[in-house]
Amino acid sequence: MSSNQFIVASPPTDAISALKFSPDPNSARIVVSSWDKNVYLYDLRDENGSVGEGKLLQKFEHRAPVLDVCFGEDENVIYTAGLDWDVKKIDLNTSEQTVLSSHEAGVRNVVYSREHNIVISASWDSTLHIHRPDAGANPDSIATIVPLPSKPFSISLTDSRLVVAMASRALHIYDLKALALLSAEADSSVPGGNRVEVEPWQRRESSLRFMTRCVACMPDGAGYVSSSIEGRVAVEWFDPSPESQARKYAFKCHRQPAEDGVDVIYPVNALAFHPVFGTFATGGGDGGVSFWDGISKRRIRHYPKHDTSVSAVAFSGNGKYLAVAISPGFEDGKDDVAEGAVQIYVRELGETEAKGKGAK
Template identity: 30%
Template sequence: MAYTCMDPKDFEVSNPPSDGISAMSFSPQADFLAASSWDNQVRIYEVQPTGNTLAKAAYSHESPVLDVCWSKDGTKLVSGGADKAARLFDISTGQSSQVAEHAEPVKSVRFLDQGQNILATGSYDKTLKYWDLRSPQPIGTVQLPERCYTMDTTGPLLVVGTAEKHVLLFDLNNPTTIFKQAQSPLKWQTRSISCFTNGKGYAIGSIEGRVGIQYIEDKEQSKNFSFKCHRDDAKNVYAVNCINFHPVHGTFSTAGSDGTVSFWDKDCKQRLKAFGNCGGTIACSAFNKNGQIFAYAVSYDWSKGYKFATPTQKIYLHAVRDDDIKPRNKKR
């Protein structure tokens, strides 16, 4: 089945990566989209007001790149790779340099809100490391119970999801101490984690087509719930590959290996919008800085092993309609 977009009006990004797309991130300052790929490259695209895209820059790792994230001021980009390194790309100079290393592949990278130069890296070597970009050595290291699969941060909250369904919460005012340790509320392996925009909790997605909404404070635990998604009529179950919170409305998207995207409102516990099937797995997605553009990559996610790998990758840009993503009035 040929890949298609989830909405006929969506724009296709020109010059997409030549291998599986692992992660995407929009600059918080401008409409620049970064995409990391299994072809060892990170590419940066400029999204023009017309919806057309220009390939602006690219840089390389020595192995597949697994994650990518912008600095808060939009001047730098960091990526983590299977070459056990995190690399920093400076937009103004066009130069990249290694800024972090682990004993195993770097699966997740995030700039922290605590300062433009502070970076967190999570690895398959079962450590979380903090780096000050002005120093070659980590400024903090935390032993994790298992390999890091995913992480996200908002304000003082950092959430790490590892193998064996461990979830570790950090208060970045005390970054090397695990503030709270929990088990995923879902039955199967963790695939994605995304923090609420207000930092009061996180959404966690698994390989079994299910999302858990989890609050941090004990007094809000009664609001926790899980729901099924990314399943079909034939009872096939698909991974929730990516969860993104809308930067304005606090609603969120899920993208799955069933080839679909949905928008959701956690407070009303309902789906806001379901989009058409893209004919291939959706590996990752991202909202731009004001939530008016939603990027999604139709790209193999390796969920069925190398035999099912597809040669084509596409990135599409969807113009988000406010009515599709705005919270609904709560039911009385």
């Protein structure tokens, strides 16, 4: 382990489903959701302000495995989603938990839009719920329900767009302003008044032939990348013009050559964009993490492989740190998680470590 990389103290005891840095670029807080039914809040800074292994500040128990977590309006509010079917708001100052809405199946993802002050959850009941956080404590407030054509696997957003990657290679892109307006206008006092049909801004079919594992939007809002269970990543742009669509491409990654000449292929479990340079990281079932320049179509970094799957990756708000969650996955064919197998590594990046080849 290099001197600029460290392991976070007191990791979860079961697989990590999501990991997020505080949106404050001056903060070193991270939240982590786990299959051990808990959400963890860490501060990576010590008493002197230096970033290191950090300490566990709080742990919030849920009724079932937690599949996703995100920060909200500031770093004192988080939202969680999981197999208890609930979408929760947690006030970190008071530890108060509020159920914003309940789906009819497990909730795979939750994201917060700062620009429109809405929380969006995606569930395996094939719906999106659009929540207004300021109405969350009102028992009469019910989230706006948007039906989906297929089960969602991953969602991501920009300042103005929401990308929903689903089963059957379906992909919807929504206008966030339209979703926010619908949420404000929905009438929860009328039966079915909170369930609305929403025409997506765009409907697409995934460029990847196999099931989508993850999707992540570019920080400049120009497009997104998606990954599949079959060791591939696609890079696409929102602009529907033929010229822009001609730029999209896909590439192979997270594969290992075998003696018989046939590659061993791993799923690409995690994607994250660098907030400054616009390059992105991939984490795979092979235990590897790589950096890519989507514009020049090049791999710019590849780190030594970990012993087990990478389940989540995240950059800090200032782009100086990369957090990598290591969790045994289905690739290992094991149900039991050995003690110490789940870890969070944080790497301090050099000034040009995540910089693209063509960047100035």
